[in-house]
Amino acid sequence: MIDQDVLQRFIFSDSDVRGEIVHLNQSYQTVIQQADYPANLQSLMGEAMCAVILLTATLKFSGKLSLQLQGDGIVSLLLVQSTHKQEIRGNIQWQGDTGTLGFRELAKNATLTITIEPEKGTRYQGIVPLDGDQLNQCLENYFLQSEQLPTRIWLTANAEGAAGMLLQKLPETTDNKNQHSWEHITILAETTTHPELLNLSNEAFLYRLFHAEQVRLFDQQAVIFKCNCSKERCEQTIISLGRQEIDDIIQEQGHAAITCEFCATSYYFETDQLQKLSSEAKVKKEI
Numbered sequence: 001m002i003d004q005d006v007l008q009r010f011i012f013s014d015s016d017v018r019g020e021i022v023h024l025n026q027s028y029q030t031v032i033q034q035a036d037y038p039a040n041l042q043s044l045m046g047e048a049m050c051a052v053i054l055l056t057a058t059l060k061f062s063g064k065l066s067l068q069l070q071g072d073g074i075v076s077l078l079l080v081q082s083t084h085k086q087e088i089r090g091n092i093q094w095q096g097d098t099g100t101l102g103f104r105e106l107a108k109n110a111t112l113t114i115t116i117e118p119e120k121g122t123r124y125q126g127i128v129p130l131d132g133d134q135l136n137q138c139l140e141n142y143f144l145q146s147e148q149l150p151t152r153i154w155l156t157a158n159a160e161g162a163a164g165m166l167l168q169k170l171p172e173t174t175d176n177k178n179q180h181s182w183e184h185i186t187i188l189a190e191t192t193t194h195p196e197l198l199n200l201s202n203e204a205f206l207y208r209l210f211h212a213e214q215v216r217l218f219d220q221q222a223v224i225f226k227c228n229c230s231k232e233r234c235e236q237t238i239i240s241l242g243r244q245e246i247d248d249i250i251q252e253q254g255h256a257a258i259t260c261e262f263c264a265t266s267y268y269f270e271t272d273q274l275q276k277l278s279s280e281a282k283v284k285k286e287i
Contacts (some may be wrong), residue, residue: 004161007053007086008202013214015181016170021202022053022223024162030225031090034264038098039159041075044106047135047158048080049090050164053223054153055114055139057081058168063118074098082240087226089262099191103134112138130168136164143168152186156194163197165189185213227263234258238274239281246278 004025011018015084028049032042048067056065062084069078074097080090098106126146132138136153143151150169156162167189169182188209196205206215238246238256249256256269269277 002161002199003202003220004120005223006202007057007223008220010202010206011216011218012181014218015185017167017185018170019165019167020054020057021165021205022050022057022163023198023202024049024053024223027088027159027223027225028157028162031088034262035092036146037092038097039107040101041094042094042159043157044075044078044103044135045080045090045092045154046162047164048078049082049088050155050157050162051139051153052080052082052090053086053088054087054164054166056084058166059084059116061116061118062120063116066115066117067112068115069107069110069112071107073106073108073110074101075106075110083226086221086223088223089225089227091261093261104130111208114142124252152189154189154192154197156197158198160254161198165192165197179183184219185210188213193287225263227260227265229260229263229265229267231267234269235277235280238269241281243278243281246274246281250274250278 003023005023007022009018009020009022013066013186023158024046028046037045048069052065052067055067059065064081064083066079066081069075075092075094077091077093077271080088081086088135110130112130114126114128116124126142128138128142129145130138131141134155136155139153140151143149149171152167153164155164167186192209196208200208203217204221206217237258250271254271256274258269259266
């Protein structure tokens with residue numbers, strides 16, 4: 001039976017190579033059902049969600065990781081965020097006919113960034129060069145150039161679910177034996193097919209690829225869709241507009257509504273609520 005909405009880590013006991021597998025089902029469906037995504041944007045979202053979960057799992061931190069694609073092409077914005085607890089959300093903004101366009105065409109003239117926001121510590125942002133035909137290739141090159149860690153990533157998605165696998169050579173690896181192990185393991189992994197990655201259980205999938213290797217699977221971790229939007233956050237957004245703009249909204253509309261692009265929850269603000277926020281914006285400006 002296929003594993004659903006789980007992340008699972010594994011290691012090779014006789015070499016300095018680690019790995020992760022993720023399967024997304026309900027969490028993925030929740031995201032793509034928020035908008036009428038064409039098939040290729042569904043796949044892009046599924047791959048990006050899997051990538052973010054895999055990337056988050058490589059870090060030992062408490063906080064949030066974001067993958068953002070922003071440009072002036074058909075896809076103007078793709079944003080996927082996950083916490084260290086594998087609480088994930090995502091959104092794509094696009095215009096025009098996506099047809100059967102692939103990743104590079106959809107991401108034309110775009111910038112791809114990874115942002116790490118630890119609960120304690122310094123915010124980090126890295127630019128991912130768009131030097132691959134697929135998202136996984138761009139991320140592999142990013143790891144090689146910025147982290148100097150040989151990393152291989154496989155991503156796939158269809159209308160029902162999404163899946164991904166990451167293999168990474170640990171930084172302690174320096175001798176020829178371990179280099180040979182990395183090359184051997186990645187050659188085996190190259191026989192991966194998208195249907196197998198999507199439809200086999202983690203145990204069956206790893207046995208298919210690495211039945212002659214010593215692989216240790218760790219406990220599964222649940223992945224869930226969770227949006228951190230709230231009325232309080234919307235209030236702060238409105239306050240940030242400034243008193244004059246809030247007063248203009250009161251004069252022209254008498255009310256305001258903010259709909260979260262991640263979960264489609266709407267927050268309504270009547271005139272008296274906006275007047276209160278206008279007063280708070282005035283106080284903040286004076287301070």
